[in-house]
Amino acid sequence: MRTYRVPLGFVFRSRANEEKAPADKALADSKLTRDPQAPKGRPTPKRSEAQTQRRSVANTPTTRKEASKRQRDDRRAAMERQRQALASGDERYLPVRDKGPVRKYARDFVDSRFCIAEFFLPLAVLILVLSMVRVGSLQNIALLLWLVVILMIVVDSVGIAVRLKKQLNTRFPELPKKGAVPYALMRTLQMRRLRLPKPQVKRGERP
Template sequence: MRGKPVPLGFVFRSRAKEEKTPAAAKAPVNFSKQPRDPQAPKGRPTPKRSEAQAQRRSVAQTPTNRKDAAKRQREERRAAMERQRQALAGGDERYLPARDKGPVRRFARDFVDSRFNIAEFFLPMAVVILVLSMVRVASLQNIALLLWLVVIILIVLDSILSAVRLRKRLAARFPDQNKRGAVAYALMRSLQMRRLRLPKPQVKRGERP
């Protein structure tokens, strides 16, 4: 008995499925590929969870209007000033003002703080001389005038001597660094009383810097 003829379309479809099935079975499965974040731009990999959370926090903290931006700037400025105040009191160079930063300026401060400077006693002596000059006694007024001259001469001589010594020490200690303004910086510091100096002295008197 002759069987029914098989349609040609069915034969070709069966062969096509048999050829595709082994290829699909042999294809490696990539389990490491992560599903793309729908919010991530096309063509870029999906960010990690920690990176995405950090990005969302930064976006959430970004001020949305001018008032919030000004408030945030004031808070940042206040925090920076507080860090600078603590640095001036404790000597932390990370937050010092630009004029006080660097090993050259630190050495200049230590040089001044390690010795007695006549200029640092200028204010107390100036008060005494001013009181004497206000007394209506000719001899006391003459003494006050003479003291003014003596104090000024001593301060000038001591400042010149300190500048020469400091310049030599800086040249020997920091031959390849910029030392511009360091001597003037030290002389200005020497005019201040020790307890009022900022940054606070980090060396004792007589201690070699």
């Protein structure tokens, strides 16, 4: 019978490999259980950042009903912010048609002066009442007064448009000014206390 000699080096290497295998396995397990918040090669997030992430996950709607409720709440909050902005003049939440320095100056330009057009509604009511009275002289006065009011509004509006356009070209040469003059003229037709956004300048106070 033949006998085989096993080299001693082979035996020691096998034992070393067997001892090394559990250590490698333990290291691999530790990598698998690494904190998902801190992946390999990245620093562990701060406590405040981790809380913010958990909060955002908790606030994320999980059903269609919750999502629709969240959208309604967001719309309601946006409308409330816009209402407050129309009263305070906060540029951040104003409607698009009222935003920008050009539109703000147009509003201030109109609000800083008396405009005949803002008295159109009460004058129209007065003229209507006079025209309904069955007295020839009063009806003639009502008709004449109506023509005078219309003429005065037209003349005043043309003057406001010319002066405002000149001021806008001087103050904002680089900004688009399309629609700013009609925007201002439409504001003159509203009574001062009913204007939105609310006037931010007093009468006689130049913007």
